[in-house]
Amino acid sequence: MSNERCDIAIVGAGPAGMSAAIAAARLGASVVVLDEQRGAGGQIYRAITDAPARRVDLLGPDYAAGRSLAEAFAASGARHLTNAAVWQVTPEGAVHYLRDGATFTLQAERVVLCAGAMERPFPIPGWTLPGVFTAGAAQILLKSADVVPVEPVVLAGCGPLLYLLGWQYVRAGVPIRALVDTTSMEDYRRALPRLGGALAGWRYLKKGLSLMRALKRAGVPFHTGAENLAAEGREGQDGVAALRFTAGGKAHCIETSTLLLHHGVVPNTQFTWSLRARHTWDDAQLCWRPKADAWGALDVPGIHVAGDGLGIGGALAAARQGELAALGAMHGLGRITTGERDKLAAPLRAALREHLRIRPFLDALYRPKKANRIPADDVIVCRCEEVAAGDIRHFVALGCDGPNQAKAFGRCGMGPCQGRQCGLTVTELIADARGVTPAEVGYYRIRPPIKPISLGELAGAE
Amino acid sequence: MPTDVRFRSLVPADASPRGEPMVTLFFDGRALQAPAGCSVAAALLANGVSTFRTTPVSGAPRAPYCMMGACFDCLVEIDGQPNRQSCLVAVAEGMQVKTQAGLRSFDGAGTVIAEEAAHVE
Numbered sequence: 251m252s253n254e255r256c257d258i259a260i261v262g263a264g265p266a267g268m269s270a271a272i273a274a275a276r277l278g279a280s281v282v283v284l285d286e287q288r289g290a291g292g293q294i295y296r297a298i299t300d301a302p303a304r305r306v307d308l309l310g311p312d313y314a315a316g317r318s319l320a321e322a323f324a325a326s327g328a329r330h331l332t333n334a335a336v337w338q339v340t341p342e343g344a345v346h347y348l349r350d351g352a353t354f355t356l357q358a359e360r361v362v363l364c365a366g367a368m369e370r371p372f373p374i375p376g377w378t379l380p381g382v383f384t385a386g387a388a389q390i391l392l393k394s395a396d397v398v399p400v401e402p403v404v405l406a407g408c409g410p411l412l413y414l415l416g417w418q419y420v421r422a423g424v425p426i427r428a429l430v431d432t433t434s435m436e437d438y439r440r441a442l443p444r445l446g447g448a449l450a451g452w453r454y455l456k457k458g459l460s461l462m463r464a465l466k467r468a469g470v471p472f473h474t475g476a477e478n479l480a481a482e483g484r485e486g487q488d489g490v491a492a493l494r495f496t497a498g499g500k501a502h503c504i505e506t507s508t509l510l511l512h513h514g515v516v517p518n519t520q521f522t523w524s525l526r527a528r529h530t531w532d533d534a535q536l537c538w539r540p541k542a543d544a545w546g547a548l549d550v551p552g553i554h555v556a557g558d559g560l561g562i563g564g565a566l567a568a569a570r571q572g573e574l575a576a577l578g579a580m581h582g583l584g585r586i587t588t589g590e591r592d593k594l595a596a597p598l599r600a601a602l603r604e605h606l607r608i609r610p611f612l613d614a615l616y617r618p619k620k621a622n623r624i625p626a627d628d629v630i631v632c633r634c635e636e637v638a639a640g641d642i643r644h645f646v647a648l649g650c651d652g653p654n655q656a657k658a659f660g661r662c663g664m665g666p667c668q669g670r671q672c673g674l675t676v677t678e679l680i681a682d683a684r685g686v687t688p689a690e691v692g693y694y695r696i697r698p699p700i701k702p703i704s705l706g707e708l709a710g711a712e
Numbered sequence: 713m714p715t716d717v718r719f720r721s722l723v724p725a726d727a728s729p730r731g732e733p734m735v736t737l738f739f740d741g742r743a744l745q746a747p748a749g750c751s752v753a754a755a756l757l758a759n760g761v762s763t764f765r766t767t768p769v770s771g772a773p774r775a776p777y778c779m780m781g782a783c784f785d786c787l788v789e790i791d792g793q794p795n796r797q798s799c800l801v802a803v804a805e806g807m808q809v810k811t812q813a814g815l816r817s818f819d820g821a822g823t824v825i826a827e828e829a830a831h832v833e
Contacts, residue, residue, distance in 0.1 A: 286781060286800060288749065293780055300749075305722075335800070368782045378785075380763050380775030381718065387779035390799075395747070395754035396722040422722060488763045488773040489718075507718050518782075633777070633785060636769040666784040666795065671777075702795060 256280045256329075258579055259345045259358035261336050261521065264292020265565040266557025267364035268319055269572035271328035274362075277580050281328035282356055284347055288332050290320045292366055293386065294565045296393040299324070305396060308421050310414070312565075313393070319569065338698035339363065339521055341550050346698075353707050360552050360579035363522065364572060367515035367558035370537075370618060371675050372407065373625045376481030377511065378633055381489035385415045385512035392418060402427035404493050404506040406479060407513040409616040413461045415510065420468040428504050429465060430495055432513065432619055434475035441615035446607065454608045473497040479622065481509055513618040516674060517559045523696035525550050531689040534613045535562055536623065537674060538693060545578025546571060554579055567605040570598045623675060624682050631679065632672040634665020639679055646683040653677055653694045666702065669694040717760040737807040752798035752809055753779060753786045764788055764798065765812040788812050 258274045260267045263285035275281045283290075291298040295316025298306075306314050323330070331349065338346040345356040369384040376382065385405060391397040392415075402425040405416050412429075419426055445451045466472065476497040484491035492505045519529065522540035527548040529538040539561040546554040556575040557568030574595055581591040625631070627640025637660050642650075645659040653669070653676045656662040662676060663669035669676075673694055681691045699708075732748040739761055746755030753776045756764065763773040764786055776786035779799045789810040790796040798809070 288802060333802075368780065369778060378772065378774065378777075380773050383776065384778050387776060390779040391719070391754055391757065392722075395750045395758065397719050397754050397758045398722055400718055400720050489775070633783065634767075636767060636772070666787065667782065670782045670784075702797070704793070 253355055253357060254282070255357045256282045257358065257583060257585075258282075258360045258362060258576070259284065259343070259356050260328075260362045260364055261285075261339065261345065262292060262364035262366055262557070262559075263287070263290040263323070263330060264294060264364060264366050264557060264568065265316070265319060266366070266559075266568040266572035266575075267292070267362070268323035269569040270362045270364060270556055270576040271330075271572075272322050272326045273573040273576035274580060275326040275328045277576070277586060279576075279580060279583075279585065281326075282331060282358070283323075283328050284331045284334040284336050284345065284356070286333065286335050290323055290330060291316055292364075293390065295320060296390055301393070305393075309393065309418055310421075312414075316565075335701040336521075337701040337703050339525060339553070341525060341553065343552050348701065348703055348707060351707060352710055353703065359583055360554065362546070362554045362556055362572070362575045362579060363559055364555075364557045364568075365518040365521055365559045366568075367562060368518045368670065369512065370514045370516045370623075371671050372511040372513055372622060373629050373631055373639070373672075373675050374479045374481060374511075374622060375626075375629050376483065376490060378630055378636075379481055379483050379488075379490040381507050382481050382509045382511065385412050385510045386515070388508075388510050389415050389418070392422070398422055398424045399508040401425070401507050403508040403510055404428050404430060404504055405510045405512070406430040406432070406476070406493060406495070407511050407622075408433045408618070409512055409514045410458060410461075410612070411515070412510075412512040413458065413465065415512075416465050416470060417461045420465060420470070426465075426468075426470045427506055428471045428473060428493075430476045430479070430493060430497070430502075430504070431472060431474045432476050432479070432622065433616065436475075437615050437617070441611050444610040444614050446611075451608045451611060455611070473502065477619070477621065513622060514616055515558065515562055517561060518670075519559065519693075520668070520670065520696055520700045522548065522555060522559065523693060524698050524700055525553060527553070529693065531687065532561060534610065536618065536678070537561075538677075543578075544574070545581075546575035547578055547582070552582070563602075563606050563609060567602055570602040570605065573598050574602070624678050625675075631675050632662045632665065634667050634671070635661040635663075637662040637672075639675075642676060642679050643683050646680055650680070651684065652680060652692050654692075656680070657694070663694050668696065668700065716762060718762055719757045719760075721758055735803050735805045735807075737803050737805070737809060739809045740811055746803045748803065750803050751779075752788065752790065752796075752801045752803055752807070754799075755803045756788075756798065756809070763811070766814055768814050771814060 257279040298316040516537040528541040554575040556571040744759040
């Protein structure tokens, strides 16, 4: 129960957190990295430190790239607290966490939040049925436990992760009944001008297209421009039984007991909201971003953010942002001069620009469809309290003008997930119903503890 | 293979993925095998468990959705403590896992207060 102190506490051991730790430790800081998992890597490099060669080969080169980063992190001298669930970060730099059933507090001079991304909610009819997972969930089963579906799966939605998972499943011998792509030719027409002349962008596009080609070569049936997605159960059965949709002017119904949904990831903003940091609505990525300066520093003094928690940029961008945040934090502590900081930052900024160059294209091409973000009345929005889109529209008609009021009107967002799964949907739904911008509607007021903690565990804290 | 088993391991049952020993845990009294280090949620799915709990509001069946600690749909009772996120807890020898029907119980120190504490004005 001791009150440990350090220069820099880093929350999250994904690419941003590991890179921030390596950079700060190299400059002589005492660094503690806290992460919920049993090993470093975050979700993108999940279980990279103990993955057997066979699995690394199956998952592909982008996953394998995490190994050298994890090794550098292990050798950095930073202290890594595994299985540590951080349930509160205070503006004063106190990091409260739960580990092995006991609560601890770490007092840091600077905190770098590297909480990463989570899957964007995909509220369609039937998305709460057992057997409906996010594509990310399926990939975590593969990365962390070698577990794959038995019966033919259906992948639905859009975005690089969906196609990557399909490619990995083909290599693993997992049967894919269909890839139901919500991307239409119109999306390609809209996105292509944003590709620009950058070579990096074209390389990225080529890589994506080769994944698609591999899936088609493997005989995976493709449906493009899919709309009106709905998961269906069957009488007398608990789980999902089929996916219905329309594509090419035809209605389709494909049977499956495992439906994997994905239409992008969004920043995990639980910590930054709970710190009352300012956020802005990003209309290109359709999500909230905490307002931060060039070093990831929030308007809460001493707290930085790096990686996808700042806005989705991917693993390589996250690593550079982690290093920049470390430089900013060390400069703030007076441990490096402005000249040293800026000299070290220059190549990082150049690399970051290069990694982010593809984003406008990806954001436009895989922009999630409005119908899959702001659903019809009978679709459940808040999975925990089972509040439907129609309930929210009804609340708005009664005078509810924002997410916090939606809690009072019908417990929406008040279940155990604390709004993680419904927050973005509720913001957009209310904005749409009121005819105003999401920025005007705002977000839930997030309060600690942001992870479940029992009375017994709390009572045991100092 | 029973038809309700929806997931399988890519690795033969006698060789755990990380070369780690297999542990025995129990789900509603039924003994299951899983490699040490695997999450409870992955272990249940690989052993044919397709419904983890029912919801407090309508009693609808639920199972994991995100597998990364964000959705809270994988909640189960573990060793007497309700509302545990099974995707974040590693399996352990002799662990007793139970399905969670409707509302969590309010007896004992295991009561989870996160949502209440988080929303008190």
